[in-house]
Amino acid sequence: MKKLTGTIIKESFRMIILASILSSIGGIGLELINEKLIAVLPLLIVFPALNNMIGNFGTIVSANFTTLLFTNQLRAKWKSKKLKQLLHTLFTTAFFSSLFLTVLASLIAFYKGFPLTSEIFFKVLIIVMICTAILVTLISLISVSAGFYYYHIKQDPDNRLIALSTSIADLGGLIIFSILIHLMF
């Protein structure tokens, strides 16, 4: 096995396993509410897309952040203008993306024969918006802190940050999603 292959496996392995454990814990929440999830079609349709969208925000933060670090545009500081710009962009797009997601999921469910009411639509919208707002904040805080930490201890943040941010997104997303469904339906 070549050196790089070994290094990637060694550096990523623990984080991937941790991410899998966290997501499986989130899966317990999903298994507990699976009857409601199957009964309310927009929720079942929205679940992979919401997970995807929040995880994607994690990847965008991590990938942009590591590029800024490696191209010496951050100088490992929180109060960097570039970092603020990145976060501002992230929150603006998060708002519009969650709106877009709910509308599309509701339309698909409606065309599949689900009796969609305005009450269900707004409940789904509230669930998606709350999930997105909490998780984008959490992912940004943790990704940037962890990124600076790995950079300081001279490890490649690329091998860990994406797994870390997407697992926070998955576990947090599934837990918040399950709790909100339990409370609102």
Place this chain on the structure above:
Amino acid sequence: MKKEVLLKRNRKLEKTLEKKKKIKNIEEIIFSQAFSIIGGLTAGTILAIYIDKILLIPGLFILLPGFLEMGNAISGSLSSRLSSRLYQRKFTHSILNQNITASFILILISSTFLGILAYLISKFFFNINSVTIIFIPIIASIISGLILLPLTSKIVLWLYHHHDDPDNLIGASSTTLGDIINIGAILISIVILT
């Protein structure tokens, strides 16, 4: 005097360029999220259509988020690593091959672990004793790894060579493809095993 005017003009130009870059950045992220959402909704619709197949394997909802997360984390890391090497101008074919090999080995190991974990959780928390749940992620990971990893690498290279910022688009493309391919792979492995 002329120097001052020139400096002022330069600063104005810099500000305009920065604004344009920011707008381009927002556009790229919105585009990538729209792509990702449509992919996720496709996966969700497939899930809704084949829900009877999913229900054949009790406890599959425990496995599903972990499997999707694992695939996305591995292909996301692969694309981020490749993009960083491209930016650093340290990209070679050997680096690409080693990255793909490492990602494939990681997918195989972690899906085996995930299968065992899902089995243990469903046995001890939900009293479901179905050994099939161990083999579903293993077969699904082989199917998805063979398709997803080479495809992700090709997309990163294509994005880089077409002057788009891969950082804003790789996440979306890898998670979108990842979710659709992974849900498809899980359904195929359910069909194989039941």
